[in-house]
Amino acid sequence: MSRDIGIYIVKKRLPSTYLLRDSIIHSGFPCVLDDEFDPLTFIGFLPCPVNGSISGFEYYVHEVDDDELKELNATFVPDLAIILSTGRYELEWISAVATASCIASLAGGLVVDYLTGNQYFADDAVKWAKAEVSKIQ
Numbered sequence: 001m002s003r004d005i006g007i008y009i010v011k012k013r014l015p016s017t018y019l020l021r022d023s024i025i026h027s028g029f030p031c032v033l034d035d036e037f038d039p040l041t042f043i044g045f046l047p048c049p050v051n052g053s054i055s056g057f058e059y060y061v062h063e064v065d066d067d068e069l070k071e072l073n074a075t076f077v078p079d080l081a082i083i084l085s086t087g088r089y090e091l092e093w094i095s096a097v098a099t100a101s102c103i104a105s106l107a108g109g110l111v112v113d114y115l116t117g118n119q120y121f122a123d124d125a126v127k128w129a130k131a132e133v134s135k136i137q
Contacts, residue, residue, distance in 0.1 A: 003093060004085045005100045008064060008078035009109035014039055020099070023106055027126055029098035029133065031055065039082075048095035055091035057084045057099070073119055074110050090136045101129035 017035040024033055034047040046059040060083040068081060084100055086092035104111045104125040111125045120128045
């Protein structure tokens with residue numbers, strides 16, 4: 001079973017990979033994002049080891065369409081969606097929620113947990129991610 005997270009942001013506010021990696025570390029998440037990728041063009045498995053163990057998630061980017069906009073409770077108009085998809089392994093979920101929450105926090109965006117339908121704005125995204133990690137560790 002896969003579990004997906006959507007991050008909705010304004011494209012021009014997308015943080016650099018270096019800033020994102022530092023944010024994940026400084027937020028106290030136990031993972032280190034591979035910063036050798038272009039966040040606008042990369043597609044595929046993105047390594048993000050957790051506590052030194054191999055982990056990561058599938059990473060996809062697309063422009064937000066009108067149907068997506070109607071489903072969001074956003075206070076802004078996002079034009080970029082980043083989808084992180086994990087498998088059944090808990091370490092993958094840890095790496096994905098850490099990355100998603102830090103992207104949203106840095107970019108002033110919105111995180112959507114597609115399994116629950118819950119949405120978290122930038123200020124609450126990291127709190128949500130830390131609560132998710134604490135359920136596992």
